[in-house]
Amino acid sequence: MSDSTSTEWISDFLAADPPRSKSLVMTIFGDAIVPHGGVVWLGSLIELLAPFGVNDRLLRTSVFRLAQEGWLGAQRDGRRSAYAIMPAARRRFARAYRRIYAPLAAHWDGSWTIIIGSGGNIAAAERGALRKELLWEGYSVIAPGIFGHPGADAEVLEEILSRNGVQGKLYVCRATELPGVPLRPLRDMVAEGWDLSAVTRGYEQFSAQFQPLLALLRAAPVAPEQAFVIRLLLIHAYRRVQLHDPQLPLELLPAQWPGSAAYELARALYRLVYTGAEGHLMATLRREDERAAPAEEAFYQRFGGLR
Numbered sequence: 001m002s003d004s005t006s007t008e009w010i011s012d013f014l015a016a017d018p019p020r021s022k023s024l025v026m027t028i029f030g031d032a033i034v035p036h037g038g039v040v041w042l043g044s045l046i047e048l049l050a051p052f053g054v055n056d057r058l059l060r061t062s063v064f065r066l067a068q069e070g071w072l073g074a075q076r077d078g079r080r081s082a083y084a085i086m087p088a089a090r091r092r093f094a095r096a097y098r099r100i101y102a103p104l105a106a107h108w109d110g111s112w113t114i115i116i117g118s119g120g121n122i123a124a125a126e127r128g129a130l131r132k133e134l135l136w137e138g139y140s141v142i143a144p145g146i147f148g149h150p151g152a153d154a155e156v157l158e159e160i161l162s163r164n165g166v167q168g169k170l171y172v173c174r175a176t177e178l179p180g181v182p183l184r185p186l187r188d189m190v191a192e193g194w195d196l197s198a199v200t201r202g203y204e205q206f207s208a209q210f211q212p213l214l215a216l217l218r219a220a221p222v223a224p225e226q227a228f229v230i231r232l233l234l235i236h237a238y239r240r241v242q243l244h245d246p247q248l249p250l251e252l253l254p255a256q257w258p259g260s261a262a263y264e265l266a267r268a269l270y271r272l273v274y275t276g277a278e279g280h281l282m283a284t285l286r287r288e289d290e291r292a293a294p295a296e297e298a299f300y301q302r303f304g305g306l307r
Helices: 005-018 021-036 042-053 054-070 089-100 126-138 154-165 186-193 197-219 224-242 258-288 297-304
Strands: 040-041 070-075 080-085 113-115 140-143 146-149 170-175
Touching: 005 186, 005 197, 005 224, 021 040, 021 054, 021 080, 021 089, 021 224, 021 258, 040 042, 040 258, 042 054, 042 080, 042 224, 042 258, 054 070, 054 126, 080 089, 089 154, 089 224, 089 297, 113 154, 126 154, 140 186, 154 170, 197 224, 224 258, 258 297
Parallel strands: none
Antiparallel strands: 040 080, 070 080, 113 146, 113 170, 140 146
C-alpha cells in the first residue's frame, strides 16, 4: 500500500463521514490515552488530532465541554495544560471499551434478568437517568417500568444501580420458563424487545467501508502516523455501531449476524496497524513528556490478544 493510496483512503473517508471533534476526543482517550495512564498534554492531543481536521479551537472547545460533563479533569503546569480521565468516568470508559474489544462469546443459559420499578420509590430524575443507562447497556423495556435482558452482566448492573443511587429501590430477579406449563418461549421476547435493523445496517455499512482497506494493509505496511489515523478511524466507526448493539447472546441473534463479521474485520485491521500506531503515539507523547508511560499489559489483550 503506497503512501498516496493510504492518504487517499483517509482523505476519502474523512470527506465522506467527518467525525465530530468531541466524539473523536472520546475515542482517542478510550483507545489510546487510557492505556498510557489516562493523562495527555494538550499540545500532544492537538498534534495527534491534527490529521483529522480538528484544529486548536475545536479541540479546546471539546475538552472544555467534556470537563464540564465530568469526563475529563484539567491539570496545569505553568502555561501548559493536561487533561485526565476522571476516576468515575474511567469506570464507564472501561465498561464501554471492554465491550468493543471483547470477543463475541456470550451464550444464553435460558434465563432473563428482569428489573422492576416499585411504584413511587424512585424519583423522576432517578428513573430517567436509570432508564437511559439501562437502554444504553442493551436492556429492553418489556412493559412500563420493567426492563429485561437475556445476557445481563451482574457486575455491570450492580455498578449502574449504585452509581444512580437506586440500590434497594428496585426488584431485580432472574426469570426462566416454568416446566410443564404451556407458554410462549422466552426467546420470542427478543423480537418484541429489540428492532435490530438499524444495528444490522450499521454493521453492514462498517464492513463495506473497511473491507477494501484490509487487502491494502496486507499488501504493504503504512507509515506510523497513517497507522494511528487508521486505527482511530477504525475504532471510532466501529464504536458508533457496536455501542448501539444490545449484546444479545449468540443463540438469540439472527442467522449470519453481521456483527460477527464486523468484529472479525475490526480485529484483523487493528492487529495490522496497532504496532505502527503505538510508535507514532509514543513519539508524540514523549515530545512533551519524556516519562510518558508505555501501554499497559491489558492493552495487548484487546481483540482476543494482539501479540
